[in-house]
Amino acid sequence: MIGGITLAVITLLALLAPVLSPHDPYTQSLTTRLSKPFWHGEATGSHPLGKDHVGRDYLSRLLYGARISLLIGFCVALISGVIGTALGIVGGYFGGRVDMVITFIITLRLSIPFVLVAVAVVGIVGGSLKVVIIVLGLLLWNRFAVVMRSATQQIRNQDYIPAAQAVGCSTLRILLSEIMPNIMNSLVVVATLEMANAILLEAALSFLGLGVQPPTPSWGLMVSEGKDFLFFEPWLISIPGTALFLLVLAINLVGDGIRDVTAPENR
Amino acid sequence: MLIYTLKRLALALAVTLVVSALSFGLLYLSSDPASAIGGEAATDADIANIRKIYGLDRPIHIQYLTWIGKALQWDFGMSYYFRLPVSQIMATRLPVTLILGFSAIVFALVFSIPLGIIAAIRPNSWIDRTALFLSVMGQAMPSFWLGLMLIVVLSVWLPLLPPSGTEGWEYFVMPTIVLGYFAMPAIMRLTRAGMMEVLTSDYIRTARAKGLLSGSILFKHALRNAIIPVVSVSAVQFGFMLGGSIVIETVFAIQGMGYLAWESIKRSDFPTVQAVILVFAVIYIVLTLLADLLNGWLDPRIRVT
Amino acid sequence: MSGVGGHLLEVENLYVDIPIPAGDLHAVRGIDFMVEKGETLGLVGESGCGKSMTALALMNLLPKTARRKAARLFFAGKDLNGLQEREMADIRGNRMSMIFQEPMTSLNPSYTIGNQLAEALFRHRRVSRSEARERALFLLEKVGISAAESRLGQYPHQLSGGIRQRVMMAMALMCDPELIIADEPTTALDVTIQAQILHLLRDLQREFQMAMILITHDLGIVARVTDRVAVMYAGQIVETGMVRDVFNRPLHPYTRGLLDCIPIPKKTKPGEFLGSIPGMVPTPVGHMIGCSFRNRCAQAFETCGSQDPEMRLISASHGFRCLLDPEKLFRKDHARNQ
Numbered sequence: 025m026i027g028g029i030t031l032a033v034i035t036l037l038a039l040l041a042p043v044l045s046p047h048d049p050y051t052q053s054l055t056t057r058l059s060k061p062f063w064h065g066e067a068t069g070s071h072p073l074g075k076d077h078v079g080r081d082y083l084s085r086l087l088y089g090a091r092i093s094l095l096i097g098f099c100v101a102l103i104s105g106v107i108g109t110a111l112g113i114v115g116g117y118f119g120g121r122v123d124m125v126i127t128f129i130i131t132l133r134l135s136i137p138f139v140l141v142a143v144a145v146v147g148i149v150g151g152s153l154k155v156v157i158i159v160l161g162l163l164l165w166n167r168f169a170v171v172m173r174s175a176t177q178q179i180r181n182q183d184y185i186p187a188a189q190a191v192g193c194s195t196l197r198i199l200l201s202e203i204m205p206n207i208m209n210s211l212v213v214v215a216t217l218e219m220a221n222a223i224l225l226e227a228a229l230s231f232l233g234l235g236v237q238p239p240t241p242s243w244g245l246m247v248s249e250g251k252d253f254l255f256f257e258p259w260l261i262s263i264p265g266t267a268l269f270l271l272v273l274a275i276n277l278v279g280d281g282i283r284d285v286t287a288p289e290n291r
Numbered sequence: 292m293l294i295y296t297l298k299r300l301a302l303a304l305a306v307t308l309v310v311s312a313l314s315f316g317l318l319y320l321s322s323d324p325a326s327a328i329g330g331e332a333a334t335d336a337d338i339a340n341i342r343k344i345y346g347l348d349r350p351i352h353i354q355y356l357t358w359i360g361k362a363l364q365w366d367f368g369m370s371y372y373f374r375l376p377v378s379q380i381m382a383t384r385l386p387v388t389l390i391l392g393f394s395a396i397v398f399a400l401v402f403s404i405p406l407g408i409i410a411a412i413r414p415n416s417w418i419d420r421t422a423l424f425l426s427v428m429g430q431a432m433p434s435f436w437l438g439l440m441l442i443v444v445l446s447v448w449l450p451l452l453p454p455s456g457t458e459g460w461e462y463f464v465m466p467t468i469v470l471g472y473f474a475m476p477a478i479m480r481l482t483r484a485g486m487m488e489v490l491t492s493d494y495i496r497t498a499r500a501k502g503l504l505s506g507s508i509l510f511k512h513a514l515r516n517a518i519i520p521v522v523s524v525s526a527v528q529f530g531f532m533l534g535g536s537i538v539i540e541t542v543f544a545i546q547g548m549g550y551l552a553w554e555s556i557k558r559s560d561f562p563t564v565q566a567v568i569l570v571f572a573v574i575y576i577v578l579t580l581l582a583d584l585l586n587g588w589l590d591p592r593i594r595v596t
Numbered sequence: 597m598s599g600v601g602g603h604l605l606e607v608e609n610l611y612v613d614i615p616i617p618a619g620d621l622h623a624v625r626g627i628d629f630m631v632e633k634g635e636t637l638g639l640v641g642e643s644g645c646g647k648s649m650t651a652l653a654l655m656n657l658l659p660k661t662a663r664r665k666a667a668r669l670f671f672a673g674k675d676l677n678g679l680q681e682r683e684m685a686d687i688r689g690n691r692m693s694m695i696f697q698e699p700m701t702s703l704n705p706s707y708t709i710g711n712q713l714a715e716a717l718f719r720h721r722r723v724s725r726s727e728a729r730e731r732a733l734f735l736l737e738k739v740g741i742s743a744a745e746s747r748l749g750q751y752p753h754q755l756s757g758g759i760r761q762r763v764m765m766a767m768a769l770m771c772d773p774e775l776i777i778a779d780e781p782t783t784a785l786d787v788t789i790q791a792q793i794l795h796l797l798r799d800l801q802r803e804f805q806m807a808m809i810l811i812t813h814d815l816g817i818v819a820r821v822t823d824r825v826a827v828m829y830a831g832q833i834v835e836t837g838m839v840r841d842v843f844n845r846p847l848h849p850y851t852r853g854l855l856d857c858i859p860i861p862k863k864t865k866p867g868e869f870l871g872s873i874p875g876m877v878p879t880p881v882g883h884m885i886g887c888s889f890r891n892r893c894a895q896a897f898e899t900c901g902s903q904d905p906e907m908r909l910i911s912a913s914h915g916f917r918c919l920l921d922p923e924k925l926f927r928k929d930h931a932r933n934q
Contacts, residue, residue, distance in 0.1 A: 128305070135306050135579065136313065137571045139534035144556055144564055224433050228538050231435045232553060244433070251439060265436035273431035280427075493701040499657055500696070501716045501767065502689035504682070515706050591706055591751045 082260075085241035086267060092242045093223045093271060096157055100222035101215045103161030108168020109211060113203060115169070116176025117195075123173075130169050138163045142225065146234045156235050160222050171214050175207040209282065216279030220272045227268055243268050292594045295587050303580040307573060311362070314568040315355050358565075367566035372558045377566045380551065385570070388540070388547035392532045394463060395471035396525060403475045404521070407482025408514070411490065422483070426476030434535060438469045438542040466543045470535060474528040481524055485517035492516075519589050526582030530575035604807050605631040605654070605775060608668035612649045615661055619882040623649040623662070625831035628907070631775065636801060636808040638822030638839070640815060642877055646831040647811045651777045654809075655694055656684050672774060690720040693768035697780040699760035703752040709763050710748030716770040735766035738803075740796060758789040765796070769804065776801070779811045794821055815858055819843060824913070827851050830888040831880045833907070837914030847916040849893045887919065895920060 115126030145159050179185065180203075188197075227244030229235030236242040238249070243264035250260030361367065367377035410419040445465060489495065490513055498508045536549035544550070548567055555563035587593040612624035624646045631637050639647045652658045654669075656676070669676040671692060676684070688694075696702050704712060713735070714728040723731075729748070736744035739762040752760060761781060768776055778797060782790040798821050801808050810822055818825050819839060826836040827850065835848040846852045856871030875892035887893070890900040900919055909915040910922050 128302075131302065132306050132309055135310055135572055135576045137530070137534040137568070137575055139537055140552060140568050140571055141314075143537060143552065144568060220431070227433050228435060231433075232538065232541060234556070244435075247433075247436060247439070261436065261439055265433060265440065268433050268436065269431050272433075273427065276427060276431055493696065493698055494704040496657065497696065497702045497764070497767075498704070499685075500655060500688055500694045502685045502687065502719055503715070504685055504719075507719075512704050516704070589706075592753045595751055595754070 082263060085246060086243075086263060089241045089243040089246060089264060089267070090271070092153070092236065092240065093226070093268070096153070096160070096226045097219040097223040097275070099157045100160045100164060100226075101219040103157070104163070104165040104218055104222075105168050105211070105215050107162070108165030108214075109172045111165070112169040112172025113176050113207075116173040117180055117203065119177075119180075126169070126173070130166055130173075133163075133166045139225075139228075142229065143232065143234055146229060153236050153240065156226055156229060160225055164218050164222060164225075167218060168211075168214055171210050172207060175210045176203055179203055179206050213279050213283045216275050216282070220275040220279070223268070223272055223275075292587060295593060296584060299580055299583045299587075303576050307576050310572045310576070311359060311569055312355065314565050314572065315358055362566070362569065367569075368562040370555070370560050370563045372555065372560040372563070377563050380563065381548065381566065381570065384546060384548045384551045387545060388533065388536050388549060391463060391466055391470060391536060391539075391545065391547060392529055394467040395532050396474060396529045398467050398471035399474040399478055399528070400525060403479035404482050404518075407479040408486055408509070410479070410483045411486030412509070414487065419483075422479055426479050429472055429476040432472070434469060434473060435538050435542050437472065438465070438539060441465050441469060442542075462543075462545070466539050466545060469542075470532050470539050473535065474525075474532065477524060477528060478521060481521050482517065485520060486513060489513045489517040519586060522589065523582035523586045526578045526585070530578050533571050533574060602633075603630045603670075604633045604672060605809075606668055606670040607654070607666065609666055610650065610653060610669065611663075611665040612646070612653050612658065613663045613665075614659065615663075616881070622831050622880040622884065624653060625880060625884075627826075627828070627831075627833045629826050629833060629836065631807050631809060633774070633807055634801075634805050635824065636798075636810055636822040638818040638825040639809060639811045639828060640813065640818050640825055641828035642813055644877055644879075645828040647828050648779055650828075651694065651779050651809065651811055654777065655688055655692060656681075657688075657694075686720070689716050689768075689773075690771045691773050692775045692777070693771075693773040694777045694779065695761075695764050695768050695781050698784050699757050699764055700784070702764060703760060705752055708749050708751055709755070713748075713763070713767050713770060716767050720771045731770060732766070735769050736763070738769075738800065739763070739766045740792075741766075757785055758793070761785060761793060762796070765793075765800065769800065772804065773806060775807045775809070777809045777811070780813070781810075782817070783812070783814075790817075797821065815854060827854070830878055832888065832917060834889065834918070835916040836907075837911075841911070841914045845914075847910065847914070847922055848889075848918050849895055849920075850889050851916075853892075887917075 111126050111129065115123040115130075142159050142163055146155055185203075193201075226235055226242065227247070230242040230244030231248040233248065236245055238245060246264040247261045250264075358368075365378050367381070369375070370377050370380060373380055406418070406422045406425075410416075410422045413419060442465065495508060495512060498512050503512075533548075536547060537552055538549070539545070540547045540549040541553055548571070552564065552567045554560075555567065607630070608628050609626050610624055610628075611622070611626055614621040614623055627646075627650065629637065639650065641647050649658070649662075653664050653666075654671075654676075656664070656679075658664060666677055671687070674687075676687075703709065710729070710732060713732040714725070717723055717728045717731055732748060733744050736747060741747055741759060741762055747755070747759075747763075752763075755763065761784075765781075781797065782793050785793060794817060797808070797810070800806075810817070812818060822839055824837065825839050825842050826833045827842070827848065828834065829850050835842060835846065835851045842851065843855065846855050850873070853871060853873040857873070859870060873892055878888055878891070880888065886901040886903060887896070887905050890896040893900070897919075903919060905917045905919045907915045907917045908922070916922075
């Protein structure tokens with residue numbers, strides 16, 4: 025519930041970023057760098073969250089950063105969701121050898137330390153928003169696959185599947201109209217989890233300098249840029265960090281909420 | 292049990308092979324390793340030379356087999372950057388990461404398991420809610436941020452702990468907390484759910500009917516069965532920690548494998564990168580294998596047939 | 597301190613209430629019964645009549661939300677009402693044991709049966725490991741398990757349902773209890789094994805001189821194995837007496853209905869219709885007035901709805917809870933049997 029509201033608020037802010045930001049997030053102003061946010065008492069009215077180390081308005085960067093995080097979370101969840109769900113459904117439905125192959129692929133993917141691989145790939149190919157999305161999308165599908173596979177297996181054993189087969193429905197049709205709707209709620213729950221995951225990972229990548237490149241305002245990047253000023257200007261990292269935390273928390277709460285509504289026994 | 296073990300072993304080997312091939316292939320994602328080594332000023336002749344020296348002109352499967360062959364003997368070639376054998380570099384870094392990971396998982400277990408047990412015995416009590424709250428928080432926190440905040444609090448405001456380096460045990464406290472914190476939600480939830488389910492089972496009722504006291508019922512009967520999935524999850528979490536170490540080690544400037552990986556990637560030091568990925572993957576595979584075997588051993592239904 | 601008349605178990609006015617969303621579920625409503633040393637009491641009734649709850653109430657193993665209340669609850673002279681949990685735990689498995697319905701899930705899958713058997717003994721007695729082992733072997737053989745030695749090291753999943761139930765019985769006997777409560781011990785077993793287990797129970801009871809409360813929904817079992825019987829309906833005991841008396845001369849309409857439902861050798865004439873009781877068992881929730889059986893009783897009259905029937909004794913041991921006149925019933929029976 026609370027998660028839903030928070031998420032909605034953040035999304036709204038992100039969408040309206042260009043309208044709400046008092047300044048262009050990229051404009052630098054080296055003469056007025058590192059001014060403090062309003063709670064330090066020095067606030068200049070037009071820069072309520074102060075400025076970063078090269079004089080960019082922090083509030084604007086924060087708002088634009090929201091767009092990046094949400095964009096990444098959504099796209100990655102989409103890509104990995106499609107891959108994982110497809111694999112999971114096929115494996116769960118057909119069973120036998122097909123399933124063995126798919127399980128092997130899943131185990132394979134689980135054995136690869138994805139943080140490392142993501143880091144390596146991005147490091148080699150070069151970091152950018154697109155690359156991050158693609159790499160994460162191609163790596164984060166395993167939970168989708170595992171959950172969809174077991175959900176499909178459970179449904180396959182229900183009576184209405186052989187009934188549909190007896191009537192002559194094509195396999196594709198069964199997959200789409202009988203199985204998909206019934207695993208939808210698991211799908212949504214996993215999607216929220218992976219979305220949150222993706223956001224955190226992108227932040228970590230950007231923090232390491234391997235994700236989104238400056239001057240794009242990714243929250244992770246902002247933390248990384250701010251860490252050199254850790255001791256005297258801690259707000260440079262606490263603000264984007266808190267933002268990340270709240271966003272991920274909100275998404276997790278939404279996911280938990282959906283799960284509680286659709287399958288309360290899984291708590 | 293024997294068949295179970297053999298099956299798991301075979302699977303682990305197969306996976307290792309494929310992973311090694313993949314990590315080897317990672318190298319060829321960028322356009323040309325030889326020119327990457329040579330740098331921008333290299334001429335074509337230089338590049339051709341480099342190719343020869345590093346054996347990059349041979350067919351790819353030969354390169355792969357040579358690499359695997361050497362890897363089995365713990366020889367991963369020379370680091371482009373350090374000009375030292377990769378194995379030598381790893382020998383100093385690997386123990387650091389392993390110690391960190393191990394302390395982190397112990398830290399996580401020591402706190403999450405009791406918390407999970409108590410939460411299961413008294414559902415919806417304040418302990419239960421606190422535990423749930425902590426686990427929700429834990430899942431949402433970016434690791435690097437937590438690390439940095441801890442540094443601010445524990446090194447700057449109250450100078451209790453050193454912010455970076457690896458001189459002594461104090462240096463490991465904060466990284467352990469940060470790294471371990473992320474495994475706690477999963478372990479706690481699993482313990483709680485497992486215990487709650489087990490406590491409603493018939494054999495617990497039988498134990499009560501025999502007049503056993505709650506301590507004995509809880510630990511001898513309930514926990515013994517509920518802990519089985521927690522064991523495998525813990526092994527898997529340990530594997531995740533190895534992956535997460537890359538961030539933590541960077542934040543706390545710890546000279547471990549994670550930091551090594553990051554440095555090498557930044558410098559396009561491919562042999563090191565390949566070696567690190569392979570080593571981590573193998574550790575993870577071995578851990579999963581051990582977890583599976585432990586799982587089988589703990590459950591008499593699998594162990595004795 | 598011995599109870600009145602030296603009864604082993606005295607229960608007076610036992611209530612068990614379980615709060616549910618719709619109100620309070622009165623699982624057990626003011627029942628009285630007694631069990632003497634060495635005798636078997638059969639507690640008979642349909643599912644949901646409260647018989648299992650009664651057993652759990654005696655052992656104080658009710659679900660956490662349930663509330664137990666009794667005017668008197670005495671076991672071997674000891675007042676069980678308000679007993680500390682620790683003291684109750686000292687009695688359970690020791691002087692009062694229980695056997696449950698589902699042998700397949702009642703044993704811990706992670707420990708050998710030898711371990712689980714010995715555990716019952718170690719808890720209540722100071723014995724050495726070899727003494728415990730000997731006792732376990734002794735009892736395993738008593739319950740008819742062959743190759744007992746090898747069984748000790750086996751795990752529950754390696755044994756069949758019938759054997760597991762026998763193990764449960766051995767476990768209940770480890771400390772030589774004075775009272776054993778068997779809750780539908782044969783319901784989950786194959787028909788062919790049911791008879792064996794029942795005979796075993798009766799033999800063990802005689803040999804070890806234990807009292808037994810046998811809970812079942814099967815009148816046939818009651819007839820064969822028990823000395824006295826109490827028929828339960830919707831949380832109350834509606835008829836009680838020696839088995840012979842109750843079967844030959846059932847008084848309560850429910851008991852009569854039940855007996856009509858089953859073919860009795862030498863009594864039921866071939867080709868005769870078996871009876872059935874119309875309607876369904878009511879759920880005892882909330883405030884209840886009157887006889888709970890009235891909606892299914894062919895002889896119900898007006899007062900049945902407003903007056904709670906009391907238990908009426910027509911002989912020293914035979915009683916029933918009904919507003920009907922027993923004399924009229926006897927005359928009718930007599931007429932019917934002409």
